[in-house]
C-alpha cells in the first residue's frame with residue numbers, strides 16, 4: 047500500500063515536471079479561464095436582469111461556473127498523454143517493472159487535481175478583482191475547489207479510459223468535443239437552472255457538472271445550506287469511484303491486448 | 305539453478321487469430337548470452353513480452369530467475385531488466401531523470417540511487433547529455449540510455465529486444481562490447497533478439513532461430529553451422545553451361561553434396577573443401593568447362609538460417625513489412 051502511494055507520487059512528479067517543461071501549455075491553461083471569465087462575464091452580464099434568474103450580479107454567478115468548467119475541460123484531455131505514453135512504450139516499461147499498476151493512472155489524476163487547485167485559486171482571485179463577492183468565504187472557496195477537483199478527477203479517469211481503449215488521438219479529440227461542451231451547457235455554468243427548458247433541467251439533475259456547480263455556488267452563498275453541498279459532493283465522490291473503476295477495467299483490457 | 309530462463313510450450317494467439325507463438329520452448333543457462341533470431345513477425349518480441357511478465361501465454365509455462373512467470377510475476381519483475389524493442393523513454397525528461405525514476409520504482413533511494421545513475425551515465429558515455437531532455441538525443445544515445453535504464457536496479461537477467469537496430473556500425477560495436485562485458489564481468493544472463501546473424505554468432509553462447517512462432521533450430525553457433533555438413537564450394541564458370549553436363553562431371557567427385565548449378569554459378573558442399581577443390585577442377589576440365597574463380601568458405605549462420613527458415617531472410621522480411 048505504501049508502495050502504491052510512493053509510486054503514485056513518483057509518477058505525479060514526472061507528470062507535473064513534464065507539464066512545467068511546456069511553456070505554451072502553461073500559458074494557455076492560465077489564459078483560457080481568464081478569457082472565459084472576462085468574455086462570458088461581459089457577454090451575459092445583462093441576463094441577471096431576466097426575471098427569475100435569482101442572482102444579483104452575473105460575475106458572482108459565473109465565477110464558480112468557470113472554476114468547474116476549467117477543471118472539466120483540463121480533465122477531458124488527460125487521456126491524450128496516456129496515449130502518447132503507450133505509443134512510446136513508456137507504459138509497457140513500467141508494466142515490466144514492479145511499479146504499482148494503479149500509479150500509472152493515479153499519477154495523472156493527482157497531477158490533474160494539483161493543476162485544478164491552482165487554476166481554481168487563480169480564477170477565484172481574478173473574479174475578486176473584477177468584482178465578484180464570495181459571502182461564503184474561505185470554507186465556500188474550499189468547497190467549490192473540492193467539488194471542481196472531484197469532477198475533474200472523475201472526468202480525467204474517464205478520459206484515460208477512453209484513451210487506453212481507443213489508443214487514438216483523433217478519437218479522443220472527437221469524444222471530448224462531443225461530450226464536454228454539451229455537458230457544460232446542460233448545467234447551470236452560464237445560465238440559472240430555473241430559466242432552462244424543462245427537459246434540460248431534468249437532464250441537469252443527473253449531470254455531474256451540475257452537481258459540482260451547484261455545490262460550489264451554494265457553498266459560496268451567504269448562509270449556505272450545507273446539506274445541498276454535501277449531498278452533491280457525495281454524488282461526485284460516488285461518480286469518481288465509478289469512473290476510477292472504469293479506468294481500471296479499461297487498463298486491464300489494454301494489458302490483455304499486449 | 306542451471307537455467308536462468310526456461311520456457312516450455314509457449315503458445316500465444318492475438319485477437320484476430322494471429323498465432324504469434326506456436327509452442328516455443330527455450331532454456332538459457334545462467335550467466336550466458338542467448339540469441340533469439342528470426343525474421344519480422346517471427347514471434348521474438350512476443351516471447352520476450354511473455355518472459356518479462358508483460359503478456360500472458362495461452363498455454364505453456366516459463367521460469368525466469370527461478371520464479372514462475374505466471375504465478376509470481378512480481379518476483380520475476382524484481383529480478384529482470386528489460387530493454388524493449390520500442391524504447392519506452394520519457395522524451396520530456398532528461399537522461400538522468402529517466403534513470404532516477406526507474407530506480408525509484410524498484411525501491412532505490414538516496415545516495416545509492418544517485419550514484420548508480422551517475423555510474424551508468426559514465427559507463428554509457430552519456431555524461432555530457434545526461435541533463436538534457438531525451439528529445440535532443442540521437443537514436444544511438446537513446447538506445448544506450450535504454451540499456452542503462454534496464455540495468456539501473458542491477459537485474460540478474462536482462463532482456464534485450466533488438467538492442468542494435470538502427471545503430472551505426474561504431475555504436476553497434478560499442479553495444480556488442482557492453483553486452484559481452486555484462487555477461488562476462490557481471491555474470492548477467494542475457495537474452496537478446498536480433499536480425500543480425502553475425503551479432504548472434506559473435507555474442508551468443510547458444511541461439512535459437514524462430515520462424516512463424518516456432519523454434520526451427522537451436523544450439524551453439526558452431527553446432528548449427530556444423531549441421532550443415534562441411535564447407536561450401538562456390539565455382540564461377542566462364543560460360544553458361546548445361547546443368548546436366550556439369551552435374552554429371554561433379555557427381556564423379558567423391559564426398560561432394562548438395563550440388564546445384566545455376567547459369568554460370570555452381571554450388572556444392574564437401575567435408576573438406578581443400579581436398580575437394582582440385583578434384584572438382586579436374587573433372588570440370590575433363591568436360592571442357594572453363595572456370596573463372598573458386599571460393600571455399602566455412603558455413604555461416606546465414607546458411608543455417610536459410611536452411612531452417614526455408615526461405616530467404618529478406619524475403620521473409622518483405623513479406624511481413626507489407627501492410
Ligand SMILES: Nc1ncnc2c1ncn2[C@@H]1O[C@H](COP(=O)(O)OP(=O)(O)OP(=O)(O)O)[C@@H](O)[C@H]1O
Nearest residue numbers: 303304318322324343344345346347348349350351
Ligand atoms: N499486441 C499485438 N496484437 C496483435 N498482434 C500482435 C501483437 N503483437 C504482435 N502481434 C503479431 O504477432 C506476430 C509476432 O510478432 P512479434 O512482434 O513477436 O514479432 P518479432 O519477431 O518481434 O518481429 P520483429 O522482428 O518485426 O520485431 C506478428 O504477426 C504480429 O503482427
Ligand SMILES: [Mg+2]
Nearest residue numbers: 348349350389
Ligand atoms: Mg520484435
